[in-house]
Amino acid sequence: MGRIGVDLYPLRTGVPLAEADTFGKFLGGSAANVAVAAARLGRRTALISRTGADPFGAYLHSELRAFGVDDRWVEEVPALPTPLTFCEVFPPDHFPLYFYRHPKAPDLEITADSLDPAALRAARVLWTTGTGLSAEPSRTATLAALEARARTGPTVFDLDWRPALWQEDPAEHYARALRLATVAVGNTEECEVATGTAEPHAAARALLAAGADLAVVKRGPDGVLAAHRDGTTAEAAPLKVDVVNGLGAGDAFGGALCHGLLAGWDLPRILRYANAAGALVASRLACSAAMPRPDEVEEALAWPT
Template sequence: MKTLDVVSDRYMDAIVLGRAGVDLYSAESGTSMDKVAGFRKFVGGSAANIAIAMSKLGKNVGMISCVSDDPFGKYVLAYLGSNGIDLRGISLDDTGSRTSVAFTEMKPGDCSVLIYRNDASDLTIKPEDIDVDYIANSKVLVVTGTALSKSPSREAALLAMQYARQHNTLVVLDLDYRPYSWRHKADAALYYQLAVGLSDIIIGNREEFNVMESLMRSDNKDDDVTAKLVLQHQHVQIVVVKAGELGCKVYCRDGTRFEQGIFRVKVNKPFGAGDAFAGALLSHLIAGGALEEGVRLGSGAAAINVASDNCTEAMPTLDELTSFISCNEQS
């Protein structure tokens, strides 16, 4: 598969559905949480990270989410808006829910992340909040899997995916498995399967695919077997299995299969890479670019992100990304 068919006559390039929150990163590198003296504040959350990544690469991007009607929620909205994100699909909740907050260490490995998601605002999205015309006017809908973890957000996410299918909007599912968000792994397996059946592109790591398959093939750890299973779903065209420092494997319905290595950098933190990868890959595909080059750009964006001290601000522009790739040998 060289390119992907994407409807071109749409105002929005992409809409990303999922969480937007506040990230508080340790201001001190290599320091354990109990000794950290201060934190630096940024906007985060997988969906927000992907949306910012695509916007910085020149795409017209919107979000479907919810934040709390308080200073943190308004901070998130202001930041997203200042980065060109269309805010029509984001609502303010005044019922007592709270925008997620993550506290992180700044270490290359063994890095603690404490996430506070009690009554998380992004999980209060309701089916009636989903605007079919908004989705019908977008080339791509990206759903991050945490949105499927609880009601009413899971019903809203599945409805958005159904609307996208009805209106020929490409559907991308980033599995984004966060165990603390789910009642039980069995729930995740069930709703992932439902969502995969509505998707064109599936992105995840080995652990996430293991969870998705756990009700059917609990012993499978083989990427080839996983891809064959996922590609049996009617609409799925591309499966990307991420493997951290081992790069990723890409499988297509037409039989195309290839691997992509990483770009070696000095890692400052382990998170943010997957969101940067997805943002760069999807931006390239939306522009009509070849899949192989999109995956290479994604790998470059991931490397840039893990070498930084935050996620959203470190998402590269296209010039920064192409310059990085041209100056760094791929491992």
């Protein structure tokens, strides 16, 4: 549940937008990418979101269906344009994003009364995002979706901190979501926003104290760590890849995390698998179209760390 839009990426890396003249068009948005990532791994997925009633919105519906993502809960908001996101690609670690979500993004117009509580409860995993809390009515809808789950089954809150999309301090709203979620996921910067600390082990403990049963802290080139309320901890070392575009790596990680949770794997295996999925996407230009299939992830697991 959350953000969807059109990603427009220069087809040449190392070129600023002012000089770029050719672009690739891709389905984007963190929640949409996570749904695609899980579908690529064989899971049955659906997205709750909104687009504009325009050609870009039609494109996103077509792409979701092509990727095997159920789009029945992706509705049109006629008064608002489908969002665009441009990116500058300067490997290995500089990927500025430019969001065009004005006057307001349709995915922030999800309302609580439009939700399907029975479907939310029946889903084996629910994935929600911090951006969904950035404005009303999406904020109330996101919290309502989390409440509908009543902490039954994996209920994920992806911290998904995008400062350009917020007009206020997110701490209070993050705290409310963390009390309702069973799994919290974020990178060190996002964890600092949510907990006040970027130190990975301290951040994981703080996320557990805030309400999550499982805290996952992504550390980029330093790998990932996770801690469970039952005392279980695990870490996964990074995989060595030539980074092309790091933007979709976290979403690939998220889809693979859901896959591992559904498979009932132990925590070390889940982290290794999700880490490998993220590394693969970091080595590719696109986000949604780059999401790996199971055989690709298994092959990557044999790479040196």
